Amino acid sequence: MQIRNFSIIAHIDHGKSTLSDRLLMRAGAITEREFQNQILDDMDLERERGITIKASAVTVFHDHTYPDGRTERFMLNFIDTPGHVDFHYEVQKALQACEGAILVVDSTQGVQAQTVANAYAAVEVGLEIVPVINKIDLPSADPVRVAEEIEQVLGFPAEDAILVSAKTGQGIDELITALCDKLPPPTGKPELPTRALIFDSIYDDYRGVITYVRVIDGELRKGMKIRFMGTNKLYQITDLGKLMPRPKQVEVIGTGEVGFIVAAIKDLHDVRVGDTITDAGNPAPAALPGYKPSQQMVYCDFYPSGKTQYDELRDAMDRLSLNDSSFSFEPESNDALGFGFRCGFLGLLHMEIIQERLEREFNIEMIQTAPTVTYEIKKTDGTVFRIDSPSQLPDPNHVEEIREPFIEMNLILPGDCVGNLMKLCEDRRGIYKKTEYIGATRVMLQYELPLAEVIYDFYDRLKSATKGYGTMDFDLIGFRSGNLVKLDILVNGDKVDALSVIVHRDHAEKRGRGLLVRLKEEIDRHLFEIPLQAAIGGKIIARETIKSVGKNVTAKCYGGDVTRKRKLLEKQKEGKKRMKRVGSVDIPQQAFMAILESGD
Numbered sequence: 001m002q003i004r005n006f007s008i009i010a011h012i013d014h015g016k017s018t019l020s021d022r023l024l025m026r027a028g029a030i031t032e033r034e035f036q037n038q039i040l041d042d043m044d045l046e047r048e049r050g051i052t053i054k055a056s057a058v059t060v061f062h063d064h065t066y067p068d069g070r071t072e073r074f075m076l077n078f079i080d081t082p083g084h085v086d087f088h089y090e091v092q093k094a095l096q097a098c099e100g101a102i103l104v105v106d107s108t109q110g111v112q113a114q115t116v117a118n119a120y121a122a123v124e125v126g127l128e129i130v131p132v133i134n135k136i137d138l139p140s141a142d143p144v145r146v147a148e149e150i151e152q153v154l155g156f157p158a159e160d161a162i163l164v165s166a167k168t169g170q171g172i173d174e175l176i177t178a179l180c181d182k183l184p185p186p187t188g189k190p191e192l193p194t195r196a197l198i199f200d201s202i203y204d205d206y207r208g209v210i211t212y213v214r215v216i217d218g219e220l221r222k223g224m225k226i227r228f229m230g231t232n233k234l235y236q237i238t239d240l241g242k243l244m245p246r247p248k249q250v251e252v253i254g255t256g257e258v259g260f261i262v263a264a265i266k267d268l269h270d271v272r273v274g275d276t277i278t279d280a281g282n283p284a285p286a287a288l289p290g291y292k293p294s295q296q297m298v299y300c301d302f303y304p305s306g307k308t309q310y311d312e313l314r315d316a317m318d319r320l321s322l323n324d325s326s327f328s329f330e331p332e333s334n335d336a337l338g339f340g341f342r343c344g345f346l347g348l349l350h351m352e353i354i355q356e357r358l359e360r361e362f363n364i365e366m367i368q369t370a371p372t373v374t375y376e377i378k379k380t381d382g383t384v385f386r387i388d389s390p391s392q393l394p395d396p397n398h399v400e401e402i403r404e405p406f407i408e409m410n411l412i413l414p415g416d417c418v419g420n421l422m423k424l425c426e427d428r429r430g431i432y433k434k435t436e437y438i439g440a441t442r443v444m445l446q447y448e449l450p451l452a453e454v455i456y457d458f459y460d461r462l463k464s465a466t467k468g469y470g471t472m473d474f475d476l477i478g479f480r481s482g483n484l485v486k487l488d489i490l491v492n493g494d495k496v497d498a499l500s501v502i503v504h505r506d507h508a509e510k511r512g513r514g515l516l517v518r519l520k521e522e523i524d525r526h527l528f529e530i531p532l533q534a535a536i537g538g539k540i541i542a543r544e545t546i547k548s549v550g551k552n553v554t555a556k557c558y559g560g561d562v563t564r565k566r567k568l569l570e571k572q573k574e575g576k577k578r579m580k581r582v583g584s585v586d587i588p589q590q591a592f593m594a595i596l597e598s599g600d
């Protein structure tokens, strides 16, 4: 029997999940009805089996007929990947467990920013790529143009693209034939000591940690004693299986195959994605190369509020981190906000997901501070270290350099929006790199930008400046020294650490003023007058005053420019009720997020 391992990669909404389901249906693994119900998203399935399915590696069989009439059975293993820019890391993990990838491009949309990013990622790990043009059933489909774009931007010959409709099933047989013919087989050796790559793991309430593996050499057997080569932990396999797509127990996962193992592992942190599993009785001499560890790029604080206690928040986060090892938290205390946690995320979307899950699944009420990036500090004594909160910045007299993370951003947009986007990038301290044309009407722009300038609202700005047609993708390229300063905020004379930000010196005054104006809108009047001040190193650079209730009877006007309200902030409307008392002033949740809106 032949084995082929591949991932499906695509820009968001180009049809990756629908195509996975269609392939499952074509291979007879699911029924037409299940296809209609989107099997891979079916939560009932998880409940029924007591197993959680995530970024699943699904196994199906296909009888392939060669041109000479011979037939042979193929085991096709495919791994679903997330498409969002925050989860690049997950995509990389999936790709390294494969020999090939299907690159899906929507025939009505063409090549988009994440099409390019995912294609490059797949080429980088040496995968064979089968380009697929999807949604050809739609009247607005333009597969010829899209095939040309694929050739022009990515270099895959236009005639190699396979035209399909995941929805109707058109072209799926050609696709499966191409997978069998074009993708290389796995190259591992069955006779060598076992080496299996961990590409995913999840925590399951009933069975502990479930580890997804790709066996490179040797095999994994039920009952086998295994060693995790990186963490040096020993376990015994109690169960192993494959997702077909329902979990099916097997006795052996052989060379080149994928599957999951259960070994009574209680702590997700014992199982490091990228680590190698070997046979404890006959260990491999060296581990597989593994992955770069996931990088947290965005940090913020969570503080319990309302009826939620500190312990409840900690327990909820503990439970969440069981299932998501790229989310981290550490106790943090703060004069103004009391005891809470400093949390690290892969990106802003990841942060929103965690915040939403805490609120929805655990009924947690909390105050969240504005997100910030990691900075690298060089002190005058030569020491270099990283901080993930402005409050950790040492005395400016001891700081020689503040370095901030920079990204390389690729934007794909309609040609007539280029001017607007270049202005936006330049306002955000962007450094222009290059422009490339895609066909006659679209442009790929490349800029280097400070991450701090894009994490808040850049995506929304891009969408509104391009009527929704623009797409973006970025990669971290390193830390660069900048003329950065810490801007402190004083409320009624008290410095509120959670409101401090690190900003470029040239923008400091404008940011300080903007922030105070927003704070003034958010903080209700009290019985006394409240001075608001912005300061750099003790020097006040801006000031506002919230008048006392007694002095002016005009009703307070809330809101500001509604069109500027971001999605993130809208979700926090009820946060208005969540207050934290700083000194004698009540500050609502939204005030802590005001920094997000005070940029321009």
Ligand SMILES: Nc1nc2c(ncn2[C@@H]2O[C@H](COP(=O)(O)OP(=O)(O)OP(=O)(O)O)[C@@H](O)[C@H]2O)c(=O)[nH]1
Pocket (backbone or CB within 6 Å): 010, 011, 012, 013, 014, 015, 016, 017, 018, 019, 082, 083, 134, 135, 136, 137, 138, 164, 165, 166, 167, 168
């Ligand atoms: N007409 C048509 N619609 C399709 C086809 N394939 C997918 N779609 C639709 O396109 C939308 C996005 O498809 P998904 O399969 O969810 O896309 P995805 O790439 O997995 O999206 P994410 O999981 O959000 O990254 C859905 O509404 C699908 O029904 C197709 O071949 N034809």
